[in-house]
Amino acid sequence: xxxxxxxxxxxxxxxxxxxxxxxxxxxxxxxxxxxxxxxxxxxxxxxxxxxxxxxxxxxxxxxxxxxxxxxxxxxxxxxxxxxxxxxxxxxxxxxxxxxxxxxxxxxxxxxxxxxxxxxxxxxxxxxxxxxxxxxxxxxxxxxxxxxxxxxxxxxxxxxxxxxxxxxxxxx
Amino acid sequence: xxxxxxxxxxxxxxxxxxxxxxxxxxxxxxxxxxxxxxxxxxxxxxxxxxxxxxxxxxxxxxxxxxxxxxxxxxxxxxxxxxxxxxxxxxxxxxxxxxxxxxxxxxxxxxxxxxxxxxxxxxxxxxxxxxxxxxxxxxxxxxxxxxxxxxxxxxxxxxxxxxxxxxxxxxx
Numbered sequence: 338x339x340x341x342x343x344x345x346x347x348x349x350x351x352x353x354x355x356x357x358x359x360x361x362x363x364x365x366x367x368x369x370x371x372x373x374x375x376x377x378x379x380x381x382x383x384x385x386x387x388x389x390x391x392x393x394x395x396x397x398x399x400x401x402x403x404x405x406x407x408x409x410x411x412x413x414x415x416x417x418x419x420x421x422x423x424x425x426x427x428x429x430x431x432x433x434x435x436x437x438x439x440x441x442x443x444x445x446x447x448x449x450x451x452x453x454x455x456x457x458x459x460x461x462x463x464x465x466x467x468x469x470x471x472x473x474x475x476x477x478x479x480x481x482x483x484x485x486x487x488x489x490x491x492x493x494x495x496x497x498x499x500x501x502x503x504x505x506x507x508x
Numbered sequence: 509x510x511x512x513x514x515x516x517x518x519x520x521x522x523x524x525x526x527x528x529x530x531x532x533x534x535x536x537x538x539x540x541x542x543x544x545x546x547x548x549x550x551x552x553x554x555x556x557x558x559x560x561x562x563x564x565x566x567x568x569x570x571x572x573x574x575x576x577x578x579x580x581x582x583x584x585x586x587x588x589x590x591x592x593x594x595x596x597x598x599x600x601x602x603x604x605x606x607x608x609x610x611x612x613x614x615x616x617x618x619x620x621x622x623x624x625x626x627x628x629x630x631x632x633x634x635x636x637x638x639x640x641x642x643x644x645x646x647x648x649x650x651x652x653x654x655x656x657x658x659x660x661x662x663x664x665x666x667x668x669x670x671x672x673x674x675x676x677x678x679x
Binding site: 346347350351353354356357358360361365385386387388389465480481483485486489490492493494496497498499500501504508 | 517518520521522524525527528529531532536556557558559560636651652654656657660661663664665667668669670671672675679
């Protein structure tokens with residue numbers, strides 16, 4: 338095999354990995370989208386189980402986590418950094434003022450639209466570079482802590498809360 | 509760069525990606541393990557939310573799905589194929605006889621121990637080959653439907669139910 342054929346093989350391998358991770362990310366966001374459009378306001382405002390997080394809190398939480406990806410992945414400034422105080426640093430029912438459900442649905446769509454734009458434009462080799470929450474020294478020792486790994490981890494995070502959000506649908 | 513240096517780079521890329529997917533798989537199974545050892549029998553037998561799946565049903569469901577990986581990944585025969593009827597093909601409270609909680613905990617450990625053995629021995633390049641639930645023709649068109657992709661998808665599945673299982677812990 339020539340050097341250039343082998344280089345192509347490496348690029349093809351990277352492309353397949355990226356496709357695997359991004360397909361899972363997209364399909365889980367699509368499942369949240371489906372709940373955003375199908376659940377009633379009353380269902381979103383209810384608790385996912387007695388005494389547990391409400392739907393609206395978990396929606397805000399997912400938005401804050403996805404919005405946090407912009408700086409971590411080098412995609413620029415966050416859209417809604419003010420959400421962290423309410424949805425990441427404080428528990429549900431802490432008495433803080435939340436955006437309305439309609440505002441949150443709009444934020445969810447805007448964060449995902451902007452994120453998808455950046456994700457689709459990132460060159461393949463960039464996905465395997467260091468993300469901004471890991472130091473250069475740590476990344477040298479642990480090269481799996483790259484940008485694509487963040488997507489894999491965040492997909493699992495979305496999945497975890499999806500399992501709870503589906504309980505909002507009345508039986 | 510020489511051809512052999514580039515080949516090494518491709519192998520390194522594969523190794524990093526395998527590490528990413530298997531780390532996520534292991535850490536989510538470890539979180540289930542933690543619930544297996546920390547929740548009381550009473551908690552495991554309860555519903556995760558009113559009218560929703562019980563803990564014991566979800567544990568059986570996760571075991572059946574992980575046990576199903578043996579044939580899909582070419583790791584040989586399943587340990588507990590009889591679980592499918594109760595935990596995959598029937599809903600909770602269908603009136604079918606379930607193994608006891610202690611038996612299920614033992615099955616969970618045995619399936620994971622056997623699976624880990626196979627996973628740790630699979631050569632890197634094998635992870636990017638076809639799994640047995642996809643045809644050769646489809647795999648030629650969609651090379652991301654490989655063995656490692658199954659691990660990524662199943663990790664998300666475990667995450668989804670973990671989000672529900674944590675509701676078993678009394679507040």
